Amino acid sequence: MVDESQARKLIIEIGKLLYERSYVVSSDGNISCRLDENRILATPTMTCKGRMTEDGLAITDLDGKALNDKKASSELALHLLIYKMRPDINAVCHAHPPHGTAFSVAGLAIDAPILSEVILTLGCVPLTAYGTPSTNELTESMKPFIAHHNALLMANHGAVAYGEDLWQAFDRLETLEHTAKIAILSRALGGANDLPKDAIEKLINIREKAGYLSESARCQSCGYLHETDIRCGLDGNSVNKPNSNGAKISLSREELIDLLNQAVGSQS
Numbered sequence: 001m002v003d004e005s006q007a008r009k010l011i012i013e014i015g016k017l018l019y020e021r022s023y024v025v026s027s028d029g030n031i032s033c034r035l036d037e038n039r040i041l042a043t044p045t046m047t048c049k050g051r052m053t054e055d056g057l058a059i060t061d062l063d064g065k066a067l068n069d070k071k072a073s074s075e076l077a078l079h080l081l082i083y084k085m086r087p088d089i090n091a092v093c094h095a096h097p098p099h100g101t102a103f104s105v106a107g108l109a110i111d112a113p114i115l116s117e118v119i120l121t122l123g124c125v126p127l128t129a130y131g132t133p134s135t136n137e138l139t140e141s142m143k144p145f146i147a148h149h150n151a152l153l154m155a156n157h158g159a160v161a162y163g164e165d166l167w168q169a170f171d172r173l174e175t176l177e178h179t180a181k182i183a184i185l186s187r188a189l190g191g192a193n194d195l196p197k198d199a200i201e202k203l204i205n206i207r208e209k210a211g212y213l214s215e216s217a218r219c220q221s222c223g224y225l226h227e228t229d230i231r232c233g234l235d236g237n238s239v240n241k242p243n244s245n246g247a248k249i250s251l252s253r254e255e256l257i258d259l260l261n262q263a264v265g266s267q268s
């Protein structure tokens with residue numbers, strides 16, 4: 001249960017950030033969060049995300065039925081699909097950040113193992129097939145990936161990221177965009193060096209132990225695994241299964257840095 005006035009403030013703040021950071025222009029993009037089990041607070045249609053007001057936000061149920069007098073974004077269906085498939089997710093940010101969107105226009109996933117912290121936290125970002133915005137085509141093409149990833153690229157359209165709360169959804173979108181930007185810049189400098197195979201394996205083991213991403217994230221589209229001995233063990237039943245070692249382990253920042261140093265130190 002989220003405080004509604006706090007959620008309204010945060011959506012306005014994140015809308016401004018999306019606009020100021022050029023992740024959206026004009027009336028692009030949309031943001032939403034769960035207010036409770038059956039109510040979603042969402043940005044309104046045809047409004048610049050940099051100029052929204054707290055009283056202008058729409059409220060709908062999980063089927064998109066309006067619960068106040070504001071009309072929600074026409075792309076709300078993709079948010080609702082994510083909420084229905086992922087009970088752990090409480091906020092969704094969709095935008096057209098230029099570097100991430102350039103990957104989607106070029107037909108590329110963001111899945112090269114170039115940054116250790118991105119492998120640990122966000123994981124790879126798959127590219128889902130093109131679908132006309134605000135139609136079933138779009139949501140159908142995203143369906144197979146939602147359970148295993150926390151951010152997706154939509155071909156020739158943009159990006160969506162989601163999290164436990166609004167800041168986590170925004171942060172994931174920002175990490176996606178930052179990673180895409182670094183990948184493009186490194187290509188301009190002569191090409192990116194991938195992390196070595198054994199370093200990738202260690203990072204994937206750490207992220208599963210720490211509970212950042214479960215084994216289900218080693219799915220059909222995980223580009224990190226191509227060079228490693230780790231295999232995707234995904235079958236239809238393994239979605240949302242806990243880690244093989246059972247409970248989540250939480251690491252302090254120091255412990256994490258220590259593990260990272262061990263993982264990355266072995267390559268030099």
Ligand SMILES: [Zn+2]
Nearest residue numbers: 029075095158
């Ligand atoms: Zn869009």
